[in-house]
Amino acid sequence: MVKQGSFDDAVARPAPRSRQQIQALLKLRELILSGAFPPGERVSELDVVGRLGISRTPIRAALTMLQHEGFLRTLPGGGFIVRDFSIADIHDAIDIRGVLEGAAARRAAERKPSPAELAPMQAVLEETDEVLHAAHPSQQALEHYVRLNERFHRLLLDLAASPMLRRSLAHVQSLPFASPNAFVEIQARVNARDEVLLIAQAQHRSIVEAIALGEGARAESLAREHARLARRNLDLAQGRLELMRFVPGAALLREAREEP
Amino acid sequence: MVKQGSFDDAVARPAPRSRQQIQALLKLRELILSGAFPPGERVSELDVVGRLGISRTPIRAALTMLQHEGFLRTLPGGGFIVRDFSIADIHDAIDIRGVLEGAAARRAAERKPSPAELAPMQAVLEETDEVLHAAHPSQQALEHYVRLNERFHRLLLDLAASPMLRRSLAHVQSLPFASPNAFVEIQARVNARDEVLLIAQAQHRSIVEAIALGEGARAESLAREHARLARRNLDLAQGRLELMRFVPGAALLREAREEP
DNA sequence: ATAGCGCAAATTGCATACAATACCCAAATC
DNA sequence: GATTTGGGTATTGTATGCAATTTGCGCTAT
Numbered sequence: 017m018v019k020q021g022s023f024d025d026a027v028a029r030p031a032p033r034s035r036q037q038i039q040a041l042l043k044l045r046e047l048i049l050s051g052a053f054p055p056g057e058r059v060s061e062l063d064v065v066g067r068l069g070i071s072r073t074p075i076r077a078a079l080t081m082l083q084h085e086g087f088l089r090t091l092p093g094g095g096f097i098v099r100d101f102s103i104a105d106i107h108d109a110i111d112i113r114g115v116l117e118g119a120a121a122r123r124a125a126e127r128k129p130s131p132a133e134l135a136p137m138q139a140v141l142e143e144t145d146e147v148l149h150a151a152h153p154s155q156q157a158l159e160h161y162v163r164l165n166e167r168f169h170r171l172l173l174d175l176a177a178s179p180m181l182r183r184s185l186a187h188v189q190s191l192p193f194a195s196p197n198a199f200v201e202i203q204a205r206v207n208a209r210d211e212v213l214l215i216a217q218a219q220h221r222s223i224v225e226a227i228a229l230g231e232g233a234r235a236e237s238l239a240r241e242h243a244r245l246a247r248r249n250l251d252l253a254q255g256r257l258e259l260m261r262f263v264p265g266a267a268l269l270r271e272a273r274e275e276p
Numbered sequence: 277m278v279k280q281g282s283f284d285d286a287v288a289r290p291a292p293r294s295r296q297q298i299q300a301l302l303k304l305r306e307l308i309l310s311g312a313f314p315p316g317e318r319v320s321e322l323d324v325v326g327r328l329g330i331s332r333t334p335i336r337a338a339l340t341m342l343q344h345e346g347f348l349r350t351l352p353g354g355g356f357i358v359r360d361f362s363i364a365d366i367h368d369a370i371d372i373r374g375v376l377e378g379a380a381a382r383r384a385a386e387r388k389p390s391p392a393e394l395a396p397m398q399a400v401l402e403e404t405d406e407v408l409h410a411a412h413p414s415q416q417a418l419e420h421y422v423r424l425n426e427r428f429h430r431l432l433l434d435l436a437a438s439p440m441l442r443r444s445l446a447h448v449q450s451l452p453f454a455s456p457n458a459f460v461e462i463q464a465r466v467n468a469r470d471e472v473l474l475i476a477q478a479q480h481r482s483i484v485e486a487i488a489l490g491e492g493a494r495a496e497s498l499a500r501e502h503a504r505l506a507r508r509n510l511d512l513a514q515g516r517l518e519l520m521r522f523v524p525g526a527a528l529l530r531e532a533r534e535e536p
Numbered sequence: 537a538t539a540g541c542g543c544a545a546a547t548t549g550c551a552t553a554c555a556a557t558a559c560c561c562a563a564a565t566c
Numbered sequence: 567g568a569t570t571t572g573g574g575t576a577t578t579g580t581a582t583g584c585a586a587t588t589t590g591c592g593c594t595a596t
Binding site for chain 3: 295296297330331332333334353354
């Protein structure tokens with residue numbers, strides 16, 4: 017009934033088809049995210065060949081994939097350079113994620129899903145409640161929460177039943193700091209009592225309620241506001257270097273320099 | 277002041293860096309859109325090599341680009357297959373474009389651009405008025421309108437000053453039937469008196485007005501509604517095969533078959 | 537001293553040989 | 567007769583040599 021997957025997850029999974037390509041993609045992304053290739057530095061194919069011990073062909077493929085994911089820019093004369101990101105870029109990405117998830121929530125609501133269809137989300141809500149209330153702050157509980165959070169957002173997207181929305185969101189979230197879980201780690205460190213997580217959970221509940229009632233506009237604005245929580249967590253970490261280290265892709269961040 | 281381009285137009289221009297890749301991409305896309313490779317058919321590399329007289333390397337690059345553009349899907353065992361699209365897919369793509377352009381309009385309004393910044397849009401509005409009122413329906417006038425329409429939508433995106441929005445919209449519009457100009461041709465054929473174009477122009481005016489007044493919510497809903505015009509034009513053509521031929525990418529359309 | 541020109545080195549783009557893998561059909565066995 | 571297994575074929579994945587382009591440096595001339 018819920019026709020989906022039509023648009024292919026090829027954007028989400030960059031669909032590397034062989035072992036060498038997979039290895040090259042994973043290792044290279046890891047190297048970039050860890051700062052081994054600083055932003056602004058040119059990434060030469062032969063350089064990567066030397067570091068990974070893989071021949072140029074699969075490495076070129078991986079470079080193109082990383083370009084589509086947003087980590088690399090192409091140079092006019094050919095070749096790639098590592099992108100850098102400003103805080104404004106992250107704000108921007110989070111906002112667009114909010115717009116898209118808002119659209120997903122609206123479409124989910126307008127489809128008026130049956131209780132049976134909503135059951136998986138309800139289950140996530142309840143399981144999250146247990147995690148938040150039973151367990152005291154622990155790394156394990158946090159990881160459990162992260163998994164549940166991811167599941168919630170995936171189920172929301174499923175309910176929207178929109179291949180194009182799926183494709184667009186996957187594209188946006190290929191940037192690590194645009195994912196729904198991007199700042200959970202930070203928020204847990206800044207606020208041991210998980211206050212923000214409780215707020216997030218309340219928002220999840222409201223979104224599901226709005227969807228169940230078919231209240232599209234409400235669902236949309238709630239989902240948008242929900243994305244703002246990530247911005248808030250980011251702003252909390254702003255300026256505190258010991259926290260900014262936990263921002264995904266922190267190595268690609270350029271601190272705001274050259275202010276008048 | 278309007279920081280832009282940060283996110284790279286690499287998604288818009290798939291950034292082929294050499295002549296062979298460009299040729300392969302353009303010719304292959306042309307072949308697919310013209311129906312030379314019917315939907316569902318596997319596109320073998322050697323087959324394309326035979327048809328285009330270009331070696332496998334640039335052809336592989338072109339194939340992956342076309343996959344990212346949405347025309348091809350990857351097969352589990354490797355290789356590509358031509359995608360097909362349903363009317364529902366087109367509706368979906370148009371809706372998401374509406375969502376994104378709505379977000380663009382809102383952000384433009386919330387930035388409260390100065391009259392100087394809005395001048396280019398005002399100029400487009402006036403020039404479009406001239407085209408719509410002076411000229412009687414002619415192919416030349418229509419082409420002029422198409423150019424102006426494209427300019428309007430590009431300027432709107434510029435005003436939003438959001439790299440991520442730019443990237444996402446480019447991604448969505450890589451599918452030809454998701455572009456703002458996709459159905460202008462059809463509408464002109466179905467309704468010689470350009471009624472719909474007048475409506476579109478009125479909507480353009482309202483959007484600019486809302487932006488100028490800083491009315492974000494109004495600008496957003498207007499832009500969304502504006503995208504619905506494309507849907508309406510598509511629905512007008514629905515079922516009339518002599519019109520559906522003019523839908524961009526018509527060769528990739530699968531008519532709704534196997535209904536219960 | 538500086539600007540412009542030209543050559544050399546480095547780097548990407550292209551082509552192709554070779555390897556690995558998936559697919560298909562046929563044959564044999566249960 | 568159905569199922570499974572084997573091999574052969576087709577197709578994609580990988581590596582690398584060669585060509586073309588770009589970049590940067592040094593030399594020269596003004």
